[in-house]
Amino acid sequence: MEKMIEFKNVGYIYEKHEGAETVAIDGVSFSVRKGEFIGIIGHNGSGKSTLSKLINAILFPTSGDIWVAGINTKDHSRIWDIRQSAGMVFQNPDNQLVATMVEEEVAFGPENLGIDPKEIRKRVDEALKTVEMGEYKNKKPHQLSGGQKQRIAIAGILAMKPKCIILDEPTAMLDPAGRKEVIETIKRLNREENITILHITHYMDEVVDADRIIVMDEGKIAMEGTPREVLCQVEKLKDLRLDVPQITELAYSLQKEEIDFGCGVLTVEEMVDRLCQ
């Protein structure tokens, strides 16, 4: 299968003043196939945000190489191709919207790419329809809720026709309703539009149906595997100061009480199934 993103022994060191250095990413290697849904988890300061900026060529690795859609991010002449194929959604919805109108906001990316106005119009309408925000196209960003703003941000990326979207804690500042809207939107994009998704979050329950989970700790990959494989190791996750979903926690406690349960219960339905056995 075609590789969308590849990290090969990547390191990134922040240089602070007076020569002090902080290692943010340390010898990370992994690859993401086209159409995959990857969850990246880690507590604050684990390097997960740095990881996302490296993919988008906002930061450049101090050692090792990164390829996005087959292009090395160190190739400065193709930086715009990289940013076009790997779109990014940030944490704070207020600080990533540029325009005073929803429609113009979505058009911002394609305008930067120098696309014909007629084509931009088509893409804007399509993108807004995909995130189900069509009727808001003449609204002002500050009139929208947090979840709606994030969906507009996603539409703005979609209008650039990316192959991959990196979401850097897109739900951290949202209420539960807004979180649900955003999560459903990105799952649908992955399923229906076959867009590769890298979802960075610290909410474990948002990535239980991802194809793969990568757990970051102190700039290194601490765990990697399917959600079931990762969530089976409750002890290790707790060592990494991560919360497991409530239902997994419950199954884990029951297991400890020597009720044979098997590991890695991810959803309420699964729990019900196993209890009924």
Add this chain to the structure above:
Amino acid sequence: MLKDVTIGQYYPTNSFIHKLDPRTKIHFTFLYIIALFTIDNFYGYLAAFALLMGITLVSKIPVGYILRGIKGLVFIILITVLINLFMTPGTPKFEIWRLTITEEGLEIAAFMALRLIFLVTGTSIMTLTTSPIALTDGIEYSLRSIPGVKKYAHELAMMMTIALRFIPTLMEETDRIMKAQKARGADLESGNLVQRAKNLIPILVPLFVSAFRRADELAIAMEARCYRGGHDRTRLNELKYNKRDVYAYFVILGMMVAIFATRWL
């Protein structure tokens, strides 16, 4: 306090004036200002008044709403009038205490007051009939046609757009910071002017810090979306002149000539 300022506010009525290309309106406001300064007798102001009234009627904006814009300038107008009234040398007309009012002074004071009022109402009609987005577009396109300024046209317009975009965000933020500081016992309402200005410091400092942080994040977000200045950039809504702009150009140009011609009356 902020509600009284009509300059910069948009009053949508979907009139003929509203539908004009923003460039048409910007160019005319510019010409109108120049024309105002060429007026040297009262006939000129009469013509300008007729022009303003005509535009106001067509724009369907209530006259009272436009006049509210003058309220904020009463002080400036008053000072201008007083200075001109007493400081102009010429034939004395009245004498109050040690000050003399001259005939010429009276005339110049009246002229200045009228000029200021016409200036404010005329320009506020432009902003009242043009949405901020259209206005920035208009400014960008107009600047593009000026050699030398051309390369900054896009950057200037982008700065204006972002400023407009962040006004409500920063207002909200100010409100939040004020509440937070009040909850910590900050006193924002009492004391004299100097004291009150000092009390604003705990609001302004966090506001600025947060504004800089926002600016930094926005810059990264813009670059991540392939923003690289105005070079090779296209627009979703390109500005195009319509037939109605051609009519407007003829009508208003005629009236500008009329205003200018009053010099020889």
